[in-house]
Amino acid sequence: MTHHPRVPLVLVSGLAAGPNAALAELLRVAEPGTAVVHHDLREIHSGVVRRRLKLGERDDLTVLELAHGCVPCTLREDLLPLLRRLARRPEVSRIVVRLDEAMEPEPVSWAVRNVLVGDHPVRDDVDLRAVLTVVDCAAWLADATGDDELADRNLQGSPEDERTVAQVALSQVEFADVLVLAGAAPDAWTAAKGAAVLDRVAPSVPRVELARVDGHSVLDAVPADARRGEVTDMHGALLRGQPPVHVDCGIGLVTFTAQRPFHPARLHDALDVLLDGVVRTRGRAWVASQPDVAFWIESAGGGLGLGHAGPWLAAPGGPEWTDVSPERRTLASLRWHPVHGDRAQELVVVTDQTTPDEIDAALRGALLTDEELAAGPEAWARYPDPFGDWHEEPCEDTEPDPARHSAANRKEER
Template sequence: MSDDGRTPVVMVAGLDARATARAAEALVVAGVTLVHHDVSRLSEGVVVATVRSVDLGGEERIAVNELQLEHGCVSCTLRADLLPLLRRLHRRSSVESIVLQLDPTMEPEQVSWAISHVVVADMPGFTDAPAGADVDVRATIACVEEDAWLTAATGDEEMPGSVDDDERTLAQVAVGQVRFADALIVAGCDPAMREPWDSARLMAVLKRLAPNAPTMIELPQRRLTPILMAQLMTAIPDSARRGRVAGPHDPLLDGQPPLDEDCGVRLVEFNSDRPFHPQRLHDAIDSLLDGVVSAQGRLWLASHPDDALWLEGAGGGLRIAAGAPWLAAMEPEERSFEDPARVAMSALRWDPVYGDRHSAIVVLIHRPDGGRIQDALRSACLTDEEMAGGQQLWDTFDSPFGMSHVEPCDDVELPDPTTRSTGERRNP
């Protein structure tokens, strides 16, 4: 149990179901319950839920249920089975912790957000509350295939097995799983089958995506054991994310990743106190689709003065999303509810006219052409003449970025509405 009485949860994610299963199984000891939802048949409206429990005496029980869903979406899976199950497991005295073995298509950030925010209602004997009232995400472990992950993370392939309305790419899921991780397991391959340079490039990418995550190499001849997994869990620093979902105004270089180049891999930072011209930004997006592992940032768009837009990309896929209001667009009483750290940092760069409005983007590249990205983004900012025209002129700019989006299930708030999709681009 956590200090506050909640049951600890460890999420294990990864694109390779076998690697994820090995890591999750190695976490199962007395007092641990393993939960796995296989969503490979989601397009049929079927999810197979497996619950494997080992009580404090070492006795094992396995329950397998085939769930029929009304809608083919992960949101329904969370609402219908996983979140209520977590609350029920918390009530069992034999359950000291829970391991969630996530399906390869599932992103731990969305699951963690659902645990904290989606209210589970109409459970007999329970008050209406999120599952986070009963369980606590203690850690997220991401499993990475040494010989396949980087190819997946830099491509534009659609997510295999996804349903028709799932527009995510394989790269977006791969990067999202690693970026949210508190610890990494690299499933190593036969050294004779892989160049040392390729392995070094992979490690350089992982170190910049998850800079504080301890990393363990799983060798083909060395099985994962509960002792090894316990050592990995112990190595997770106190400052780890541990289920915390970052907001659009949080630091983009969280964890202080290395800024130097390694094996052609490096982080490119772009900052501007001028807004983007919406059409020129749309044209410049192509520069973020070639040679890029990931891109994240908040955007000041001239035609959208009140809200920061959120940019997020991986490999050959990128989207622009509705973010959160600028402090300068809030009433004073609204600002009093904001994170004090954000208010303090904004005060350091406050402009007397535009307040905290700015653009900040961090791009992780695996081919050394950062100057091209900087030049493309800089040219998309407003010129001196456009700046002089002010908001009255900026409001006349046509914007290719729509702001409307309909969730697949209108009564389930997944993913976080602060990152609703407004535009998607793929590498041609």
């Protein structure tokens, strides 16, 4: 049980170290008693993490040596215990965690809510009030649509980290409660196109300019209905807010739905359409050869990952209705099929050079035909399946519920 008031917690994320630090400093000076924590992961491949803690007049740098250099180890072995200790210090009134550029806020929020430190999760000590993501206007659009991997920029979160820069850039803005715009785009076209992408991947997230806010006003911009670290339900709604449906600066939005399964081989071939000319793909897929498990498909820039979103409600051994979120129950009820239950395709694609018609045609061509559908599950089970087993990151088995993490933690390169 919690015997003391929970201390407010703010997460700051983004790919640009300088503006991130500037925002964290604004928050620190705005309220006495604010502790700012930052873990530098640039030497994590050697098992070394540099932790900086600023509190009042103190500015402490600690070199941590980890048995296995990775983000989950940094969270479990240092950040989470540190949050608990800071929250119980009487001089600490607020904690700001400036995440390393390679860190996505969703897994950190999940860890705060779920990973035990001692007998209780850290959420018993801290109250996650806001996730602020800094967008470097000069570089963000190129980052979000490019093919670079984090390794190309020495930004890996572990030696095995194969994520793309685009994947991190997009996941950071999608999970934000407020987007803090830093600097300026190189030209008006880049500014307009970047805004069009943000309108579609984070339509309900307010934007403020770093140069025009202070440590109070930036938090005042957090909407009353902000998620505040609530982790995404992979079987919930794929769109938050109301993104524009028209094409703007070449950026469009496609929602693909169907209530028949994909042929595994044809889906594998069709996935190429989600890489070229596509900014972002997120969603669930029903594959005929694996009818009991929901696939999670996620692309960003030139990278694509396949994940495991757990069993369908209608699957043998699937979760009970009472064990899933009200949102998932509602969505399943709306599309429930008398034979296939809640199994369905639902993908949201933000397009750039590829047209919505090309996306729709490629995905519909991967669905089972009427003849294949009539052949039934026994025939589907014999289809060659190119997807294979799920890949899991190191240390994932130490976490109570890795299925609730973002697909980035289960990335499998094609």
